Amino acid sequence: MSRFTMDEVAWHPRIPPVAAEQATPAQLAALEACPPAQRRSTYFLTLANDPGSLGERGALFNSVMYAPRGLPRAERELATAVVSLVNGCIYCTSVHARRFAELTREPAAMQALLDEGIGTALPPRRRAIVDFAAKLTATPGAITGADLAPLRAAGLEDLEVLDLIHAIAMFANANRLMQSLGASVAP
Amino acid sequence: MDLVETLLGIAPGSPLAELRGQRAGIRQHTEGAWRELVLPAEPGGVSLAERAALALRVARLGGHDGLAAHIRTLPVPAEALAAAEDPVRAEGRLGLLLRYADLVAEAPERCGQAEIDALGAAGLSPQDIVAVTQLIAFIPFQIRLLAGLRALQEEAAA
Numbered sequence: 001m002s003r004f005t006m007d008e009v010a011w012h013p014r015i016p017p018v019a020a021e022q023a024t025p026a027q028l029a030a031l032e033a034c035p036p037a038q039r040r041s042t043y044f045l046t047l048a049n050d051p052g053s054l055g056e057r058g059a060l061f062n063s064v065m066y067a068p069r070g071l072p073r074a075e076r077e078l079a080t081a082v083v084s085l086v087n088g089c090i091y092c093t094s095v096h097a098r099r100f101a102e103l104t105r106e107p108a109a110m111q112a113l114l115d116e117g118i119g120t121a122l123p124p125r126r127r128a129i130v131d132f133a134a135k136l137t138a139t140p141g142a143i144t145g146a147d148l149a150p151l152r153a154a155g156l157e158d159l160e161v162l163d164l165i166h167a168i169a170m171f172a173n174a175n176r177l178m179q180s181l182g183a184s185v186a187p
Numbered sequence: 188m189d190l191v192e193t194l195l196g197i198a199p200g201s202p203l204a205e206l207r208g209q210r211a212g213i214r215q216h217t218e219g220a221w222r223e224l225v226l227p228a229e230p231g232g233v234s235l236a237e238r239a240a241l242a243l244r245v246a247r248l249g250g251h252d253g254l255a256a257h258i259r260t261l262p263v264p265a266e267a268l269a270a271a272e273d274p275v276r277a278e279g280r281l282g283l284l285l286r287y288a289d290l291v292a293e294a295p296e297r298c299g300q301a302e303i304d305a306l307g308a309a310g311l312s313p314q315d316i317v318a319v320t321q322l323i324a325f326i327p328f329q330i331r332l333l334a335g336l337r338a339l340q341e342e343a344a345a
Contacts, residue, residue, distance in 0.1 A: 014299075014300050014303040014304075015303060015307075015313040015316055015317070016313060046317070047317055047321070049312075049313040049314045049316070049317040050231075050314045050315075050317035050318040050321060052223050052227060052229075052231075052318075053220070053223055053224055053317065053318055053321035053322070054317075054321075055223070056216050056219040056220040056222075056223045056224075057216075057220045057223075057321060057325070059212070059216045059219075060213060060216035060217060060219075060220055063210065063212035063213045063216060064213060067210060067212065067213065070209075070210075087295070087296075088296045089295075089296075136331050136334060136335055137331070140249070140330050140331045140333075140334035140335075141249075141250045141251075141334065143334045143335065143337070143338050144338055144341055145338050145339070145340075145341030145342035145343075145344070145345050146341075147338055148338055148339070148342045158206050158339075159206065159209055159210075161339065162206055162207070162209075162210060162339070163210070164335075165331070165332060165335030165336065165339075166210065166213055166332070168331055168335070169327075169328045169329075169331035169332040169335065170328060172324075172327035172328050172330070172331050173324045173325055173327060173328035174324075175295065176291050176292070176295045176320075176323070176324035176327060177320060177321065177324045179295035179296050179298060180290070180291045180295045180298040180302075180303075180320055180324070181303070181316075181317070181320055183299075183300075
């Protein structure tokens, strides 16, 4: 049994989150730049302690995950779930595994990835995305142009590759924030 | 040119510059977050010297020589940057911050309440703790972004 799950995982902050009703104008403005569904989450209210960094970073995160066209949303979720798996972030893995399952209606495929790890059997395009995500996460210094060949063979165009790089890089950041500022609490 | 373009030598009008232009918001906020975290106009409770030292430490840990070299050119006191080269010997608050950077960058799953409380005991407010954690966690983003874009450059040159 893997420690990773698609079920709702709680996150307990190690510093007090901002109380939404007591937020300063700067904190409220920074929260406005974050994904609408998550503006009042404990995680974002914790980050709101420093509105400057939340504003720019929140806007960056939003663009990476939701910018139109390019890499399909489900594949951004696949990549970020895999990065989170490799980094051992149980909370982030659960969120993005769940979104992948919702968008694709393929919960069994994601469950296999969570249970068996990134070596699980995958169709070629997903195989290429998962392998690139794992390598760029674990050994960024070892990535070369040749590592893009499997993505190209699977049909990814320039903008899709760029979106994939952005999504993978974003979760080097998101996982570290989540793991250090708080604790994942499994169901 | 932004920091990414400078470090990778991405020329204006080049295919990679045009491609990044299709994600103008990401390009803008990548630079904005870097400036907000490392070069803020109002550094608040975390000094510009501490910020540069943390960024340098994580860039070195991540093995990104180009980014580390750029950070060494920032206008901050040399002692802070020297401490980032050898945090085991760094003392006081800066030593504590640098060891926290090592933890968040290399083994964030091992961070616990005690490590966060130690920052508070050294006088960091919740805002300061978020600021330093955001900064430390931003450098691994940059390193993977730079590595991925460099792969695109290599692919185009092949």
